[in-house]
Amino acid sequence: MISNYTPSPQQPTIVKYVQPYRNGIQSHSLNRHGIGFILRGKKFIYNGDQRLQINRGDIFYLNMGHHYTEDIPENNHPFEQIVFFYDNQQLSKILGQLSINYQLNINNNHTCSNCENRTMVIYPAWNTLKNFFTTIDQYIKEDIFSNGDAAETLKMTELLYLILSNDECCLKSKILNNIDSVKESFEQIINSSIFEDISIEELASKCGKSLTSFKKDFKKQFYEPPHKWFIRQRLMHSRLLLISTDKPISEIGSECGFPNTSHFIKLFKKEYLMTPANYRTHHCQTREVNQSIKNSNIQTVSNL
Secondary structure (H helix, E strand, O other): OOOOOOOOOOOEEEEEEEEOOOOOOOEEEEOOEEHHHHEEEEEEEEOOOOEEOOOOOOOOOEEEEEEEEEEEOOOOOOOOEEEEEHHHHHHHHHHHHHHHOOOOOOOOOOOOOOOOOOOEEEEEEOHHHHHEEEEEEEEHHHHHOOOOOHHHHHHHHHHHHHHHHOOOOHHHHHHHHOOOOOHHHHHHHHHHHOOOOOOOOHHHHOOOOOHHHHHHHHHHHHOHHHHHHHHHHHHHHHHHHHOOOOHHHHHHHHHOOOOHHHHEEEEEHHHHHHEEEEEHHHHHHHHHHHHHHHHHHHHHHHHO
16 A cells, blocks of 8 residues: 555554655654564665665664655665554553563663664564564555454554564664653644744643743753754755755745744754755755766676
């Protein structure tokens, strides 16, 4: 099944995505958490200036919120991935069942500087997980999940059991960090307000917190002060629009929550050490050079 990346509570828990062509960097807003597996091709996740690569056979976790990804088909075959979506309420219910019915010891003792500040995790799937997703792929082909949510719930429970019964790792830690439903509501409000014209005081009130409590909880959850985080999220989105669209600089600034174009340019230059126009030009030139090198290599191989 081909689907988009913005699941709602009405959408299924298990979704297969098929991408026949390379469509460049895409922006996705998730209102649930996702655990995915790459069946074919590779995937890039953009985190600030980092580009993280997920290869065929890897499993990944994406927190709710905004993500920037690029799906790369494999030779003449489409890119394929399967993603399980869940919210904190579903997770808590399944964890309770695993603990009571199967005496699964559920704890989160993992500490790791590599994953603590990230909203995503990439992990090589072990053989049992690979076999599990191969089975899920067959279930989808046979349309087994279309007859109600019982089969989806069973498979979601099985996936969590396989991950949580494994050794301590970044993937297990991130999933167990989702248990707090209060934190989920907080995250949803923040992520839905990134491009709104709203003050920190108004956000605090919207979250039902005092300003002091809001700032403290925000930094604990997002690892930096609210104003700095919001600016960085808006600039990251503006950068995506610069390299993937022909929209004017002023329009991009306004769309990303910067009504003053000169202020947008100033903030962008401070963050990326060049103006938006120069960034767009530099990216286009780099892409042309890389394409020229690629074409040259293809020509060299064909002459051998």
